[in-house]
Amino acid sequence: SAVISQKPSRDICQRGTSLTIQCQVDSQVTMMFWYRQQPGQSLTLIATANQGSEATYESGFVIDKFPISRPNLTFSTLTVSNMSPEDSSIYLCSVVENTEAFFGQGTRLTVV
Amino acid sequence: QKEVEQNSGPLSVPEGAIASLNCTYSDRGSQSFFWYRQYSGKSPELIMSIYSNGDKEDGRFTAQLNKASQYVSLLIRDSQPSDSATYLCAALGPSYGKLTFGQGTILTVHP
Numbered sequence: 117s118a119v120i121s122q123k124p125s126r127d128i129c130q131r132g133t134s135l136t137i138q139c140q141v142d143s144q145v146t147m148m149f150w151y152r153q154q155p156g157q158s159l160t161l162i163a164t165a166n167q168g169s170e171a172t173y174e175s176g177f178v179i180d181k182f183p184i185s186r187p188n189l190t191f192s193t194l195t196v197s198n199m200s201p202e203d204s205s206i207y208l209c210s211v212v213e214n215t216e217a218f219f220g221q222g223t224r225l226t227v228v
Numbered sequence: 229q230k231e232v233e234q235n236s237g238p239l240s241v242p243e244g245a246i247a248s249l250n251c252t253y254s255d256r257g258s259q260s261f262f263w264y265r266q267y268s269g270k271s272p273e274l275i276m277s278i279y280s281n282g283d284k285e286d287g288r289f290t291a292q293l294n295k296a297s298q299y300v301s302l303l304i305r306d307s308q309p310s311d312s313a314t315y316l317c318a319a320l321g322p323s324y325g326k327l328t329f330g331q332g333t334i335l336t337v338h339p
Contacts, residue, residue: 147325158316158329159272208271212325215260215279217318222271 118143118213122220129199129227136195137223139209144189149210149217150182159208165192199227231255232319234330243339247304251317251330254298258319258328261293261300266314266332276302307337 119142129135139148147166151159162182163173171184185193196203204227209220235250249263260279264272278284278291278300290303300319304311317330 149325149327158331159318159327160329161326164326206271210325210327212320215320216274216277217262217320217325217327218274219271224269 117216118145118211118218120209120211120218120220122209122223124223125221126224127226129225131200131227133199134195134197135199135225136193137207137209139192139194139220141190141211143213145211145213146189147212148186148192149212150184150192150194151208151210151219153206153208153222155204162194162207196225199225201227203227231328232317232330234315234317234333236333238334238336240336240338241307243307243309243337245307245337247307247311247335247337249302249304249315249317249333249335251300251302252298253300253319253328255319255321255328256295256298257322259322260320261291262318262320262327263289263291263300263302264316264318265311266316268313272316304335307335309337309339312336 121140150162153159162177163171165171165184165186167186183195207223232253241247263276266272276291278293284291288305292301314332316332318327
């Protein structure tokens with residue numbers, strides 16, 4: 117199974133600032149996925165990150181707020197921009213290998 | 229209508245009992261189905277996957293899939309307090325790698 121290293125594991129940020137979350141996979145994968153889990157809620161897909169092309173965003177999520185980079189087949193970043201308290205969530209990256217999805221450890225973000 | 233819907237919780241069972249978690253999905257193009265366990269403050273952990281109609285057993289866990297009824301379930305036998313967590317049902321749709329999650333069911337196993 118794929119091993120995903122995600123960092124930071126948690127952060128407390130001031131409103132109006134930005135935070136970049138990194139995910140490193142131990143194997144090459146075509147697509148990486150970014151999810152958000154708001155407090156008490158389930159996981160919602162933010163976007164799909166493909167290497168060499170623009171990320172594909174789900175309804176309700178825009179590139180200006182959540183820019184994504186995918187410089188190679190093992191790495192991706194998600195930036196949460198101009199943060200507000202409503203962005204306080206757990207953010208998770210994921211990959212699919214042999215039709216099974218695996219997750220990074222998650223980033224618990226608190227915006228104050 | 230939610231794409232993946234789980235039975236409302238929370239669910240409370242005594243230690244040693246069978247816990248039954250249910251899930252329905254709306255997209256008939258969904259290919260694979262997963263059950264994740266999530267402890268508070270942790271990321272989801274895959275516990276079962278199922279792709280074909282019928283039952284799949286792994287230790288104390290049994291997943292059941294009925295594609296005609298668009299129904300997935302998870303049975304936990306001999307429930308333990310350590311099974312207390314939120315259980316998430318997810319469906320892998322036609323769009324490669326895109327998982328849709330249910331809202332989760334909180335399970336509490338009391339001694």
